[in-house]
Amino acid sequence: MVASLAKRFGDLDIAEEAAAEAFATAVERWPADGVPPNPGAWLTTTANRKAIDRIRRENKRHDKHREALMLTDDAPPEPLGAIDDDRLRLIFTCCHPALAMEARMALTLRLVGGLTVPEIARGFLVQESAIGQRITRAKGKIAAAGIPYRVPSAQDLPARITGVLAVLFLVFNEGYLATGPDTDPVRADLTAEAIRLTRLIRELLPDDGEVAGLLALMLLTEARRPARVSAEGELVPLGEQDRGAWDAALIEEGHRLVRERLDSGVAPGRYQLLAAINAVHTDARDARDTDWSQVVALYDQLVRLDPSPIVALNRAIAVAELDGADVALAIIDRLGDALNGYHAFHVTRAELLRRLGRREEARAAYDRAIALAGNTAETAYLSRRRDDPG
Amino acid sequence: MQYLVSVIHDKSNSGTAEEARAIDEFNNRLRAGGHWVFAAGLADPSTSTVIDGRGEEPVFTDGPFIEAKEHMAGFWIIDAPDLDVALELMADGSKACNRRLEVRPILDV
Structure with a gap:
């Protein structure tokens, strides 16, 4: 909902606040008035009205321009498929290369992932106020510099997807090998969120090999998490891990993705190769059974x-x-x-x-x-x- | 939206004839696409003068207003619907003038 409001009104703050107000109104009204026949459409319509009210109240400099836009945009609430497109637009906006990498990570977790500012601050071990500022500044730049809510042109798409994947991979890595003393070595909230968002991107862009590759890489890495830190809090290297503790379902899903990419016959990119290397490792029941020649061959491709x-x-x-x-x-x-x-x-x-x-x-x-x-x-x-x- | 595109340069020599030709070609494309507003090259920063008119009497001092390794050697003002269009256009502009560029939105009044 935030995504489609953001697209319609071109302002993330208004979108977020209008969505929150619509939910608050629902909580107030539904118990008394009963749940409307189409709750989703009711929320969207209410949020749209709230957003328009807000814009009128704020009487911003761009007021006339926005109102003119709204007058011409009389389209009824968009069908469900369009919501996915809006989310995709939002992801590309949050991961725009004109934003600093730290801002991209925070913004993506906040607006696409729906994490709260305190949750993000805990994830990155940064003060809440710093994360809040980072997000505010990034939103300010999006609005003032004219960063669009749009899926990039076909020509720019590969580079921009790479940028989105880089953000998600960084979020995952921060969760997987948390930096800094005095913290949990693995922060599962960040790895889980990175996987969830990568799954979402895969649903939206199912034919992109690198998206599949990154998802497989994350799944095969996450699968080993239960065996990765010993009871004494030490990191356990791959060769010494209890392979029985690995998550078999995640490994199965990761292997399936890697096989799918191999079958496609398309030359693999970086994430697909890293996923394939992880697939070789997770394929061995015992560390001694690892097919090292296969691993070296994959690394040779990666070096190229x-x-x-x-x-x-x-x-x-x-x-x-x-x-x-x-x-x-x-x-x-x-x-x-x-x-x-x-x-x-x-x-x-x-x-x-x-x-x-x-x-x-x-x-x-x-x-x-x-x-x-x-x-x-x-x-x-x-x-x-x-x-x-x- | 309008954007100010500053040409970042670390030396005070002017561009080559080949760069000038490439810039002319690029400018023609900007005009053809309806993105052109204005563009100009600037003289060496050592030729600039700083004005402070905030007091009662204006004070004029030798510029530039900031000593920097890099300075603005020229600029474009372009019209583009959003930042993605501006960045795509000016990636070619950077190639044409063979310098780094900074793109900054102009506030509308």
């Missing part, structure tokens, strides 16, 4: 799409399993200049050095990783690894 040192680092981890720790360490040491400030680089180096029996160097690498890691469960795990003589 995205030659970043982080992808190269992850590929090296798979290479270590396939060709040995010494081969992987040689690859990783070439990445040191680019990744010296990245904790996962030092974690990987430490693990490889340990496997090669170079204990002193391994210890130094663990120290560096612990100093850089922000996640409590991860710090706990690394400290134990460092001090473990095994």
Whole structure:
């Protein structure tokens, strides 16, 4: 409803407030007057009226312009299918590249996800007032800069979908590996919301391979969540997780999506490749059964799409399993200049050095990783690894 | 809506002949599409003068009003129904003048 009001009135504040007023009126009136025969249409009509009242009251500078628009827009409330289109427009608006990334995440969770400001603030460990300001400023820019409520043109669509997916992936990751000390290592509210919104986008854009890929990636990652943190609050690495604790239904759904993309014959994008890698991992009943040659082959494809040192680092981890720790360490040491400030680089180096029996160097690498890691469960795990003589 | 599109530049040399040709071509497209309002290049920032008329007597001082690594080398004022149209148009404008641009809405009066 907020989405269709936003489209009609071109103002997010008015849309949100009118929707809230309509619900409040319903709560007041329905118990006395009875529920109207078509509650949805009743709410929409009421919210439309509330919005018009509000605009009249506020008597804004654009008043005449808006009223002129409303006079010409006499269309009856839109049929159900159009509501989906409105939500899609709203998503593209919230994830507009002209907004700062932090603002896009907060705005998407607030307006598309319906989370409250305190919920978002908890999710990102930011003061409520800061989130409130971020949202207000972003709405202000949308209105003042003329960011449209529109699905982008066909020519811009792929780039803009990529932008939307980047927002959702960041939200998911923030929930999955929460940064910052003194917080839960996994924040399921954020991962669940990211998955819900990605499902919504998949319903709206069912033919987009990368949307399917991101959903599969999230599902296959989320499936491992129950096994990911030990009872002692330590992060459990993939190879040591209790695979029986993984969520079989999520894995099944993720695998189905990955198979669907493979069958399409269309060259996969980044998220589809990451999902495929996760599918290989979750396909193995035992960590020792992992098809590492398949994982390395997928990473080879990913490196061609995205030659970043982080992808190269992850590929090296798979290479270590396939060709040995010494081969992987040689690859990783070439990445040191680019990744010296990245904790996962030092974690990987430490693990490889340990496997090669170079204990002193391994210890130094663990120290560096612990100093850089922000996640409590991860710090706990690394400290134990460092001090473990095994 | 109207947008001010500032050309961001970090040197004070003027554009090349090739850039000027590309800008002319781009401007013709803006006119053909009905987006053109006005455009101009600006002289070097060292030629600017700052006016403060807020007091009783106006004060004139050597400009620019802010020392910056980057300054405005020129501008367009364009007409576009929304930001997406403005961004799409001016992505080509940035290519034509071979400089970064900043797009900012003009308040209507």
